[in-house]
Amino acid sequence: xxxxxxxxxxxxxxxxxxxxxxxxxxxxxxxxxxxxxxxxxxxxxxxxxxxxxxxxxxxxxxxxxxxxxxxxxxxxxxxxxxxxxxxxxxxxxxxxxxxxxxxxxxxxxxxxxxxxxxxxxxxxxxxxxxxxxxxxxxxxxxxxxxxxxxxxxxxxxxxxxxxxxxxxxxxxxxxxxxxxxxxxxxxxxxxxxxxxxxxxxxxxxxxxxxxxxxxxxxxxxxxxxxxxxxxxxxxxxxxxxxxxxxxxxxxxxxxxxxxxxxxxxxxxxxxxxxxxxxxxxxxxxxxxxxxxxxxxxxxxxxxxxxxxxxxxxxxxxxxxxxxxxxxxxxxxxxxxxxxxxxxxxxxxxxxxxxxxxxxxxxxxxxxxxxxxxxxxxxxxxxxxxxxxxxxxxxxxxxxxxxxxxxxxxxxxxxxxxxxxxxxxxxxxxxxxxxxxxxxxxxxxxxxxxxxxxxxxxxxxxxxxxxxxxxxxxxxxxxxxxxxxxxxxxxxxxxxxxxxxxxxxxxxxxxxxxxxxxxxxxxxxxxxxxxxxxxxxxxxxxxxxxxxxxxxxxxxxxxxxxxxxxxxxxxxxxxxxxxxxxxxxxxxxxxxxxxxxxxxxxxx
Numbered sequence: 338x339x340x341x342x343x344x345x346x347x348x349x350x351x352x353x354x355x356x357x358x359x360x361x362x363x364x365x366x367x368x369x370x371x372x373x374x375x376x377x378x379x380x381x382x383x384x385x386x387x388x389x390x391x392x393x394x395x396x397x398x399x400x401x402x403x404x405x406x407x408x409x410x411x412x413x414x415x416x417x418x419x420x421x422x423x424x425x426x427x428x429x430x431x432x433x434x435x436x437x438x439x440x441x442x443x444x445x446x447x448x449x450x451x452x453x454x455x456x457x458x459x460x461x462x463x464x465x466x467x468x469x470x471x472x473x474x475x476x477x478x479x480x481x482x483x484x485x486x487x488x489x490x491x492x493x494x495x496x497x498x499x500x501x502x503x504x505x506x507x508x509x510x511x512x513x514x515x516x517x518x519x520x521x522x523x524x525x526x527x528x529x530x531x532x533x534x535x536x537x538x539x540x541x542x543x544x545x546x547x548x549x550x551x552x553x554x555x556x557x558x559x560x561x562x563x564x565x566x567x568x569x570x571x572x573x574x575x576x577x578x579x580x581x582x583x584x585x586x587x588x589x590x591x592x593x594x595x596x597x598x599x600x601x602x603x604x605x606x607x608x609x610x611x612x613x614x615x616x617x618x619x620x621x622x623x624x625x626x627x628x629x630x631x632x633x634x635x636x637x638x639x640x641x642x643x644x645x646x647x648x649x650x651x652x653x654x655x656x657x658x659x660x661x662x663x664x665x666x667x668x669x670x671x672x673x674x675x676x677x678x679x680x681x682x683x684x685x686x687x688x689x690x691x692x693x694x695x696x697x698x699x700x701x702x703x704x705x706x707x708x709x710x711x712x713x714x715x716x717x718x719x720x721x722x723x724x725x726x727x728x729x730x731x732x733x734x735x736x737x738x739x740x741x742x743x744x745x746x747x748x749x750x751x752x753x754x755x756x757x758x759x760x761x762x763x764x765x766x767x768x769x770x771x772x773x774x775x776x777x778x779x780x781x782x783x784x785x786x787x788x789x790x791x792x793x794x795x796x797x798x799x800x801x802x803x804x805x806x807x808x809x810x811x812x813x814x815x816x817x818x819x820x821x822x823x824x825x826x827x828x829x830x831x832x833x834x835x836x837x838x839x840x841x842x843x844x845x846x847x848x849x850x851x852x853x854x855x856x857x858x859x860x861x862x863x864x865x866x867x868x869x870x871x872x873x874x875x876x877x878x879x880x881x882x883x884x885x886x887x888x889x890x891x892x893x894x895x896x897x898x899x900x901x902x903x904x905x906x907x908x909x910x911x912x913x914x915x916x917x918x919x920x921x922x923x924x925x926x927x928x929x930x931x932x933x934x935x936x937x938x939x940x
Contacts, residue, residue: 341361343435343527347403368384369387369391370383408423414463421461423435427466436462469487469491481552484499495511511549514684533727549563549569596732600773600775606738606741608722614741622749627674628657677703681704682709690714704720721738744765770903774907783914790918793847802831802850802851803851814913839871852882881908
């Protein structure tokens, strides 16, 4: 949650700083601001609104300086107001501070500072940190020591970057369980929440770990242990991303661009390291207990993995939501946990992994960001190489993870002997057809889905039904509709319908069914029965289907023929497009849905 970027250069950095801030807007967009040192004092401007709106309202481009920090906010402590927007000043304009995360004991620290004469203009925990930093600086007279003392005073999870009036040639940063990285550029260096801030300028990144203090100047960077000041040597990682991938490239929204990037994301997943997949399959096969974890979209991805492991390897590896993992899982040294995460920074998933590791479990992850906290934490990381995903909701990254779990299930089948080599190769050949199938759907069905969304944009309630492998995809399809169109949508297994939810069928509750191909006879007939149950109650039923079945469905979008082993994935492409076009028809910004942020790094 929230986006931080700081920059130190040899000349005016304001234009690059604001561009970098725009690149982080998917992390939070209820308010933003910037602080630069103009040679005499710290200048701060901020307000409520998107980055573009605040740049215009506050004339942020008029700020100038060779060092600066900026922040786009997803509100946690304090309402969405101009006063609560970041940066916050500490003392008499001595420090400017930006912060992601939550400082849980800020109220008690604030009481002490008020007693010492500090006055507060915001409701935020960040301003408390800024004033506490000033108080410690008055005691010790040294910025790094003051930052170390201040950090030790607070509890919580945080990433904090500080610009000091007394040392305007550098930025200082600390983190604990909230992402923060250094970007090493040509003649300038960055500190940011994630590499999207600077990827257009440099692909060299240095992660900052928990309990470290970073000092970044124009010429370089230094890392030290916070507790004792001992230096830490860490060389940059070169990211396999390009700045071009993080631009819209002519598409009206990143969401549509990233939907159209899915053929390439699938190809990258199909090319992911087979040795790592084999090692992960062997671990899962040997474990006494195995769990797949994720939260939100990645939980539904994990659920699909559970079905695939059962289908191809006859292995029960239950999917659990990361936020509930510690309340239900039995974990010891004979346990293997596989986490699914796009950002590699998700708070709930990191907490679940810490819980598992403390009990001796082995850990692995499928993720999209090299050098992220999750990448560095688990025993065995598997990179999906989907490239940066800027839209808040996940499309291409989630599909790539589903493909990787499909490959993992095939490898598990090999290891456990449930798939012959011929069957395994057949499954892999089916997966290899996906990029072409997705291209065809995007080229041939997009117009049909857009018209479907236009005709049904006023329907406020949706049920999305799926059975077997299609059930997790029904959940994910409903989530996409909720996220970007703000319409109510419930995903559920088709068999669940008659056990309560059927009572909701009516003029204001439409049903979308994800249909298997007729060749998958039992599942097809079961799914058709669910559609007929709604139809019999005079409900409106839409089918994303491989056969028209006009007597059952009021509207259909017919998918191209594919092998039944991968037939569950193409309907997801239609669901993504349907959610996108609903949002556009309703005049919502699908890239920045209200109240949501890309990387959830707070509890």
